[in-house]
Amino acid sequence: MIRALITVAVVLMTALPALAAVKIQEITSPGGIRAWLVEEHSLPFTALELRFEGGASLDAPGKRGATTLMTSTLEEGAGDLDSQGFAAAREALAADISFDVGDDAVSVSAQMLTENRDQVVALLKSALTEPRFDQDAIDRVRAQIDSLIRQDETDPGRISSRTLDRLAFGDHPYGTVRNGTLDSLAALTRDDLIAAKDAVLARDRVSVAAVGDITPEALGKLIDEVLGPLPAKGAPMPPHVTPDLTGGVTVVDFDSPQSVVNFGQPGITRDDPDFFAAYVLNHIIGGQGFSARLMDEVREKRGLTYGIGTFLMPLNLAETWQGTFSSANEKVAEAIGVVQDVWADVAANGVTEAELDAAKTYLTGSFPLRFDGNDRIAGILVGMMAEGLPASYVNDRNGYIEAVTLDDVKRVAQRLMTPGGLRFVVVGKPVGLQTTN
Amino acid sequence: MFLRILRPLVLAAVFASPAAAGEVTSFDLDNGLQVVVIEDHRAPVVVQMVWYRAGAADEKPGVSGVAHFLEHLMFKGTDTVPSGEFSKIVAANGGSDNAFTSWDFTAYFQRIASDRLELVMKMEADRMRHLKLSEDDWQTEREVVIEERNQRTDSDPGAIFGEQKQAAQYLNHPYGTPIIGWRQEMEKLTRQDALDWYKTYYAPNDAVLIVAGDVTPDEVKALAEKYYGPLAPTPGIGPRARPQEPVQRAERRLSYRDPRVAQPYLSRSYLAPERDPGDQKTAAALTILAAALGGSPQTSILAKRLQFDSKIALYTAADYDGLSYDDTTFSLVVVPAPGVGMAEAEKAMDGVLDDVAKNGIDAEQFARIKTQIRADNIYAEDSVMGLAKRYGEALTTGLTIKDVQDWPAVLDAVTVDEVRQAARDVLDKRHAVTGWMMPESAGDDTTELMQ
Structure with missing residues (x-):
């Protein structure tokens, strides 16, 4: 019965039109800035995404936290408008403008109505090119980040992921927290923020995507208006780094009924010929949904956790393969043993044809479902552009997944996975677990 | 920033409602x-x-x-x-x-x-x-x-x-x-x-x-x-009749200490009416009141007064979710700035709430909130999952399809006076539940709480 349903489904799958609705136009603004556009005129608004590579990893030596504080203060006043004036102007236009910072990029997301787009663009331009960085605004935002740093210090999930990062990357920016330390944050000055802004908000590293009620001509004009005044060149990127992760356990004592576990090992680059094989492999072991091996073994069969997942992290400057779960202190050692067994089993035996087929149908079938709204589509496109993928990737991507063979998966599993090769950071009061070298 | 503190207990309340485009x-x-x-x-x-x-x-x-x-x-x-x-x-x-x-x-x-x-x-x-x-x-x-x-x-x-x-x-x-x-x-x-x-x-x-x-x-x-057609119904499922709240006669207070707390904060809530079928006016006024008090990190009343002017707070928020079968809550959060005691922060918050109940909200701010609500109707059309959730939540909390479709107009018709009246009716300290969440190491605030 079920088998029949699945077979029918697989046949249908190949007949699916590949993203008929997403027609990407590659444009270059009169000023020479490239952008991707999907015109969608059925709703009177546009979603715009700008992504500046480098992110918090461009913090200058001794200035950890500068990019984060800078990004968080961009919306706190620009040009003639102070913090409240800027917010009131944005609210009166019913526009969303938000700024976000990550290890690899500073992102700007905006949603604007067609009826007042020019005014929103003027506000956005002002925030990016003439932010005020008033001292009282800096201090107010700094106090909020200070509080977040303190909150993270007693949050077991944060302690766990931070500890794994430190083990993997040491003094590299990836090894420390982008909010900075209480000391480094306290020492940041307005000049540091201006330097951090010029390091990252530059035209040589920006990717641009727009989806919505806007024409190519209007978008080209908008881009030049907003980005034209920015510096042509930003700061050089920090060096690529190899994660220093060895197999074993690192326990961090923390008083809680449950242990939080983050585990990891070296990963694979996005442009590696075996990347898609590794991507499919990860999905089979710890991908989304209830069908992954780890979810089945740790949750469904044994009830040791509420959820467990793994993910490849091909960042700009390093690659890891990580996973996370939480488990009662008395059960966490058993859960880690199950993860290690799965790792060893897959390293030795690979996966089954049925697992590979199920992973492929899921990954190819779920891909179009991501394109379900202007802002979501703009977010996907800007990420693709930043990774250097061609616009045709949207239509080619499922082919790369389909092309992965059982041998490919086996080869990449043998190459990447070793029994006992995972480092587990355990934050809690785990029973029967000690730190190993 | 700081959103980790305010956890919506159910799906987040939203202003908007589908317009005519999504049939x-x-x-x-x-x-x-x-x-x-x-x-x-x-x-x-x-x-x-x-x-x-x-x-x-x-x-x-x-x-x-x-x-x-x-x-x-x-x-x-x-x-x-x-x-x-x-x-x-x-x-x-x-x-x-x-x-x-x-x-x-x-x-x-x-x-x-x-x-x-x-x-x-x-x-x-x-x-x-x-x-x-x-x-x-x-x-x-x-x-x-x-x-x-x-x-x-x-x-x-x-x-x-x-x-x-x-x-x-x-x-x-x-x-x-x-x-x-x-x-x-x-x-x-x-x-x-x-x-x-x-x-x-x-x-x-x-x-x-x-x-x-x-x-x-x-x-x-x-x-x-x-x-679904062949499935048998369960006979005798009537309307839900749960035990209701008695009139609150005494203010309630609680404090919680935990060594894992790095940032103390206070939380205040009041029992409040929910959106009822054919009768969503009060809920609409409360929705706008929550937006006015805590909807914007820069221009909302609590942010202006406590974060910008007196610098008593690091963060403030207000929350009201009218999608509820029985009486819901109107709640506020204040995170005190370093060196500010919980009692001082609470007093400052009460000062703002008293002022709003007495004098209402600013006309310009009111107009901006109305504009945003209208725009949110357009942005909401972009998420079919969001629209489906909105209908599902409304229809299982006692509302009708007509109520969902009327909601934007009901919000738009709210007047400044109705917002002030809603504040007077709901933000009554005698009906308040106030909680302080604090780290284990006790400060002067222990005695303050006992006052």
């Missing part, structure tokens, strides 16, 4: 199943949601958590779908699925390519009446939900505090019991408890089917009649 059709099957179709043909994708008008607040005393436990068990098997296969079949067809439980509803959904709609409608209809639970299934799953409680609640001081505060808010109404359940009762849940719950409430006459996306009402009607 909405509704019909009932003979067995009582209400069906809603929301069309959006931009992408070949569809969402199926089944919402049951039964949630944690409908549980009998002593079996708290059974609604959520059953939600987990619904992913086990039936005669035609083996145990654990439901989600695998959805995934193997490129779809994703999940479920969620609140006090007023339990809902299941799948997102999938629109040509697979029949498959998921067939499976969802099948498990509405034909769930099979083996011994292995239910016992392991009970361990899973206890781990979920460990992870969501017991490992998180903010969640423990929120649970205690909710219990203090509701003396008599079951909204005071956590959705996930009290631990000692979860540990004793049985297969029979789950099946009793299932047999009573999982029936077409207690459910709403919502299909949204690239689909027509005719297609949905044919499939719904084919798969």
Whole structure:
């Protein structure tokens, strides 16, 4: 019965039109800035995404936290408008403008109505090119980040992921927290923020995507208006780094009924010929949904956790393969043993044809479902552009997944996975677990 | 920034409501199943949601958590779908699925390519009446939900505090019991408890089917009649009648200390009316009051007064969710700045609330909020899943389709005077529940709390 349903489904799958609705136009603004556009005129608004590579990893030596504080203060006043004036102007236009910072990029997301787009663009331009960085605004935002740093210090999930990062990357920016330390944050000055802004908000590293009620001509004009005044060149990127992760356990004592576990090992680059094989492999072991091996073994069969997942992290400057779960202190050692067994089993035996087929149908079938709204589509496109993928990737991507063979998966599993090769950071009061070298 | 502190207890309240563009059709099957179709043909994708008008607040005393436990068990098997296969079949067809439980509803959904709609409608209809639970299934799953409680609640001081505060808010109404359940009762849940719950409430006459996306009402009607039509209703499911709150005569206060708390904060809540069918005016005024008090990190009243002017607070927020079957809450959060005591922060907050109740809100701010509400209607059209959730939540908290469609106009018609009146009616200190969440190391605030 079920088998029949699945077979029918697989046949249908190949007949699916590949993203008929997403027609990407590659444009270059009169000023020479490239952008991707999907015109969608059925709703009177546009979603715009700008992504500046480098992110918090461009913090200058001794200035950890500068990019984060800078990004968080961009919306706190620009040009003639102070913090409240800027917010009131944005609210009166019913526009969303938000700024976000990550290890690899500073992102700007905006949603604007067609009826007042020019005014929103003027506000956005002002925030990016003439932010005020008033001292009282800096201090107010700094106090909020200070509080977040303190909150993270007693949050077991944060302690766990931070500890794994430190083990993997040491003094590299990836090894420390982008909010900075209480000391480094306290020492940041307005000049540091201006330097951090010029390091990252530059035209040589920006990717641009727009989806919505806007024409190519209007978008080209908008881009030049907003980005034209920015510096042509930003700061050089920090060096690529190899994660220093060895197999074993690192326990961090923390008083809680449950242990939080983050585990990891070296990963694979996005442009590696075996990347898609590794991507499919990860999905089979710890991908989304209830069908992954780890979810089945740790949750469904044994009830040791509420959820467990793994993910490849091909960042700009390093690659890891990580996973996370939480488990009662008395059960966490058993859960880690199950993860290690799965790792060893897959390293030795690979996966089954049925697992590979199920992973492929899921990954190819779920891909179009991501394109379900202007802002979501703009977010996907800007990420693709930043990774250097061609616009045709949207239509080619499922082919790369389909092309992965059982041998490919086996080869990449043998190459990447070793029994006992995972480092587990355990934050809690785990029973029967000690730190190993 | 700081959003980790304010945790919405159910799906977040939203201003907007679908405008005319997303065509909405509704019909009932003979067995009582209400069906809603929301069309959006931009992408070949569809969402199926089944919402049951039964949630944690409908549980009998002593079996708290059974609604959520059953939600987990619904992913086990039936005669035609083996145990654990439901989600695998959805995934193997490129779809994703999940479920969620609140006090007023339990809902299941799948997102999938629109040509697979029949498959998921067939499976969802099948498990509405034909769930099979083996011994292995239910016992392991009970361990899973206890781990979920460990992870969501017991490992998180903010969640423990929120649970205690909710219990203090509701003396008599079951909204005071956590959705996930009290631990000692979860540990004793049985297969029979789950099946009793299932047999009573999982029936077409207690459910709403919502299909949204690239689909027509005719297609949905044919499939719904084919798969859901033959299911038998449960006789005698009447309107929900839960124990109601008595008049609050004494202010309630609580404090929670936990060594894992790095940032103290205070939380205040008041019992408040919810959106009622045909009567959403007060809820609309309260929605705008919450936006005025805490909707913007820069221009809202609490931010201006406490973060910018007096610098007493690092962060402030206001929250009101009118989608609730019984009385809901209006709540506020203040995170004091370093060196500011809890009592001082609370006093400053009360000063602002008194002022708003007395003098109302600024006309310019009021106009900006109205503009944003109108724009949110346009932005909301961009998410078919969001629209489906909005209808599902409304229809399982006592509202009608007309109420959902009237809501933007009701919000738009609210006057400044009505917002001030709503503040006067609800923000009465005698009816307040106030909680302080603090680190273990006691400061002067201990004595302040005892005053």
